[in-house]
Amino acid sequence: MTGPNTEAWAKYMICLVFLTVAGILARNMTRGALGRKWSAIRDMDIAAEIIGVNPLTAKLSAFAISGFFIGISGALFFSVYLGAAEVGEVFGIQKSFLVLFMIIIGGLGSIFGSFAGAAFMVLLPVLLKNVLVGGLGWDTALAAHLEFVIVGALIIVFLIAEPHGLAQLWRVAKEKLRLWPFPH
Amino acid sequence: MKRLATATVAAVMAAAPVMADLVFPSLSYRTGAYAANGIPFADGYADYFTLLNERDGGIGGVMTRLLECETGYNTEKGVECYEATKGEGSLVYQPLSTGITYQLIPKATADGIPMHTMGYGRTSAANGKVFSNVFNYPANYWNGASLVVNHLLDINGGDIKGKTVALVYHNSAYGKEPIPTLEALAAKHGFNLSLLAVDHPGQEQKSQWLQIRRERPDYVVMWGWGVMNQVAIQEAANIRYPMENFIGVWWSGSENDVLPAGDAADGYKHITFHNVGDDYPIFEDVAKYVVGAGKAAGAGDQVGTVLYNRGFYAAMLAAEAVRKAQEIHGVGDITPAMMRDGMEALEITEARMAELGMPGFGPSFAVSCENHGGPGTGAVAQWDASAKKWSLISDFSSPDMSVIQPLIDADSAAFAAENNITEGCN
Numbered sequence: 001m002t003g004p005n006t007e008a009w010a011k012y013m014i015c016l017v018f019l020t021v022a023g024i025l026a027r028n029m030t031r032g033a034l035g036r037k038w039s040a041i042r043d044m045d046i047a048a049e050i051i052g053v054n055p056l057t058a059k060l061s062a063f064a065i066s067g068f069f070i071g072i073s074g075a076l077f078f079s080v081y082l083g084a085a086e087v088g089e090v091f092g093i094q095k096s097f098l099v100l101f102m103i104i105i106g107g108l109g110s111i112f113g114s115f116a117g118a119a120f121m122v123l124l125p126v127l128l129k130n131v132l133v134g135g136l137g138w139d140t141a142l143a144a145h146l147e148f149v150i151v152g153a154l155i156i157v158f159l160i161a162e163p164h165g166l167a168q169l170w171r172v173a174k175e176k177l178r179l180w181p182f183p184h
Numbered sequence: 185m186k187r188l189a190t191a192t193v194a195a196v197m198a199a200a201p202v203m204a205d206l207v208f209p210s211l212s213y214r215t216g217a218y219a220a221n222g223i224p225f226a227d228g229y230a231d232y233f234t235l236l237n238e239r240d241g242g243i244g245g246v247m248t249r250l251l252e253c254e255t256g257y258n259t260e261k262g263v264e265c266y267e268a269t270k271g272e273g274s275l276v277y278q279p280l281s282t283g284i285t286y287q288l289i290p291k292a293t294a295d296g297i298p299m300h301t302m303g304y305g306r307t308s309a310a311n312g313k314v315f316s317n318v319f320n321y322p323a324n325y326w327n328g329a330s331l332v333v334n335h336l337l338d339i340n341g342g343d344i345k346g347k348t349v350a351l352v353y354h355n356s357a358y359g360k361e362p363i364p365t366l367e368a369l370a371a372k373h374g375f376n377l378s379l380l381a382v383d384h385p386g387q388e389q390k391s392q393w394l395q396i397r398r399e400r401p402d403y404v405v406m407w408g409w410g411v412m413n414q415v416a417i418q419e420a421a422n423i424r425y426p427m428e429n430f431i432g433v434w435w436s437g438s439e440n441d442v443l444p445a446g447d448a449a450d451g452y453k454h455i456t457f458h459n460v461g462d463d464y465p466i467f468e469d470v471a472k473y474v475v476g477a478g479k480a481a482g483a484g485d486q487v488g489t490v491l492y493n494r495g496f497y498a499a500m501l502a503a504e505a506v507r508k509a510q511e512i513h514g515v516g517d518i519t520p521a522m523m524r525d526g527m528e529a530l531e532i533t534e535a536r537m538a539e540l541g542m543p544g545f546g547p548s549f550a551v552s553c554e555n556h557g558g559p560g561t562g563a564v565a566q567w568d569a570s571a572k573k574w575s576l577i578s579d580f581s582s583p584d585m586s587v588i589q590p591l592i593d594a595d596s597a598a599f600a601a602e603n604n605i606t607e608g609c610n
Contacts, residue, residue: 005294083291086259086283088355088384133252140254141214 011080018076022069026111029065038062042109101151105158107165116166124151204517206243206506208233208499209251209269211279214482216256217385218410220440221491223482225280226252228495230481231474235466236503238473243506246516257410259283266291275523276300276502282358285318290603293317298524300505302498303328303434303457307361308595310557312528313607315596319527321501321558322547323457325407326591328433329362330583331455331562332405333369335431338578345374350401352392352408352416355381359407362433366405368587386412393419406432413441421448428453431564437574438490442567450569453577457562458497458546460574462488466541490574497546505530528553547580553609557592560585 029035037058040048049055078085085091098121106117125147132143158165178184212226213219233248242248251272253265262284266277277292277299279285285305292299293316301309301320309318336344351366353359363379370377378401380392386408393416396404404425408416413436420430428451432441437454467487475484486492509518509526518526531550537543549558564578600607 082260082263082287084287086287086356089259089283129254139214140212140252141219144215144254144256 006080014080015076018072022072023111026069030111034061101155105154105165107167108163110164110167112170113165113167116170120166121151205247205249206275206518207249207251207269207273208502209253209265209272209274209277211253211255211262211265211277211281211284213255213257213280215254216258216410217387217412218257220414221410221435221438222257222280224438224440224486224489224491225495225498227480227482227484227486228492228497229278229499230495231470231487231492232496232499232503234474234479234481235470238477238479239469243503244510244516248503255279255281255284257281257283259287263287263291270295270297273520275506275518275520276527278302278498278502280304282306282361283356286357289315289318295520296524297520298527300498300502300527302494302501304358307557308592308599310555310592311596312553312556313596313609314600314605315556317524319551319556321530321551321556322532322549323434323560323562324557325361325433326365326588327457327557327560327583328455328562329365330369330560330588331564331581332431332433333366333373334581334583335453335455335564335578336375336403337373344402346376347403348376348378348399348401349403349405350378350380350396350399352380352382352389352396352404352406354386354408354412355383358409358435362407364591365588368591369584372587382408382412382416385410387415389415389419393423393425396420396425397423402429404430406430406436408432408436413438414444417442417449417452418445421445427451428566431455434494434562437565437567439572439574440489442569443572447569449567452567453564454567454574455562456490456565456576457560458494459544460490460493460565460576462493464542464545469541493545497542500540500542500545501530501532504532504536527551528556560588 030038037048037053040051040053041055041058045055048058074091078090082090102117102121103114104117105120106115107113128147128150129140129143132138132146133140162168210226210229213222214226230250230252233250236243237247251269251274253269255262255265259281262279262281266279266288274297277288277297278301279288279299282304285299285301288299289306289309296317298317298319299305301318303320303323304325305320306315306318307320307324307326309315309320310324312319336347336349340347349366349370351362353363359381366377378399380395382389382392389412404420406413406416413432420427427449430452432452432454434454434456437456442449442452470487474480475487505523505526506518507526508529509522510516512525512529513522515522528551532546532548534544534548537545547559547561551558560583561580562583563576563580565574566577567574599605
């Protein structure tokens with residue numbers, strides 16, 4: 001399942017399996033006691049300490065558990081998706097920025113937000129390239145530069161206007177759609 | 185529903201039939217720190233195919249199509265561009281990045297698409313018995329390292345024992361390529377090699393050049409690319425390092441590398457595997473059919489510059505390989521496997537180059553299964569800051585293959601062992 005002879009669908013399936021398991025784990029953890037401790041520390045850590053949440057274990061466990069998920073994703077990214085890693089470039093600051101923007105645009109504090117943000121950040125360049133270079137025939141450099149501009153503008157817009165990101169937009173859209181035209 | 189189905193079928197049938205064409209993907213970088221050097225190469229590559237389409241109606245009667253994909257010299261994006269374009273019938277990949285090349289070697293071999301990494305990439309790919317789909321004619325990095333040392337020997341009457349040579353290199357797969365060869369040559373000729381790495385993108389070089397100012401090596405050799413070249417030449421001028429002792433590899437010798445330093449860059453040298461200048465008959469055709477007709481890639485202002493010529497030359501070699509493949513297999517619309525065969529049987533003669541309007545543009549050579557790397561000949565070019573021109577100051581000479589060939593054999597054997605490749609020529 002690694003190596004240049006792997007089919008694309010095989011790579012996708014192996015990552016999907018890992019993603020499903022990790023997603024279920026993450027959702028159950030955030031809805032359980034540990035997750036509530038994390039939310040309490042996030043909202044107001046001094047008040048949480050007062051009601052008996054140990055801030056050290058909560059913060060340390062948050063760091064450790066998220067590090068675990070990130071380790072899985074990094075290993076899959078390198079071995080299944082890329083096949084090899086360019087030292088110094090592949091896990092550099094640019095990659096960190098990309099992940100940060102995925103979370104910000106998707107919505108902080110929401111698991112669905114990470115998915116939405118990741119889909120957005122990965123698909124937007126592809127869409128832009130297909131529309132601008134494939135459809136309109138613009139220069140590839142222009143499309144690459146426009147991508148920077150658009151992503152940057154979106155970060156600013158999301159941080160100011162909608163800090164809960166795409167996840168919140170989706171929640172609000174669902175609410176409004178339930179009034180009309182899909183009441184249930 | 186039935187009407188919708190028939191309408192869809194009719195629409196698909198009525199769609200224009202796909203014309204046979206020869207697809208050349210161009211993994212270019214017009215953005216990022218390496219854009220200054222990536223743009224002329226990509227322009228030259230694109231313009232040659234435009235010229236063939238406009239003037240000759242394609243190659244062997246089949247039109248060419250260029251697919252440009254922006255990589256930004258980023259390895260990951262390069263691999264994505266490869267995956268995105270390989271399904272279009274791409275005939276040959278020229279990623280113009282050693283990092284991307286390393287990652288594409290196993291993928292291109294698995295997909296059966298040849299790669300032409302002219303003067304860059306994995307040097308040991310010259311051994312075609314192991315690397316069936318990777319070609320790096322007419323010269324590669326270890327040839328380049330040997331050519332630099334040969335030039336140093338020339339200007340020192342054949343003896344450089346005890347001299348110090350500093351290598352300022354881009355801290356990536358590209359910059360590290362010549363180190364084994366230079367170390368072998370240092371052992372053979374008795375000079376001291378000191379290595380100074382410059383991290384991507386190469387804008388911070390003050391500490392490396394301070395060290396050079398302190399140590400005062402006799403010669404400085406540069407393996408840089410993109411903005412690193414311009415900064416290095418400016419820094420060398422700042423510390424008043426004698427420019428005639430500063431030699432760059434072929435990727436560190438373009439007009440936009442020396443122009444920012446102005447007159448202070450006078451005398452800077454680089455080794456090259458093709459000729460320099462813009463007075464070739466083919467450029468008149470380019471002016472008429474491409475730039476004049478408004479079909480130039482990019483701004484159309486790079487014609488005749490070193491990197492434009494190199495991209496042009498790379499496209500010429502690809503087109504000649506297509507012709508060879510069409511000749512071997514007898515079809516006009518070739519597949520990537522046929523292209524690989526054409527590249528392996530390629531022969532470029534001086535007569536053919538003169539016929540194309542590029543007399544003396546590059547070396548005459550023939551590719552074979554054992555040698556995908558060509559002759560490895562090169563010459564030294566020097567920059568004249570007042571005339572703003574490069575001119576050759578030496579003849580084309582051969583590198584020291586007695587040092588290089590064992591290194592190629594060892595490295596390719598290691599690759600074959602690692603990847604379970606059986607050596608062989610079909």
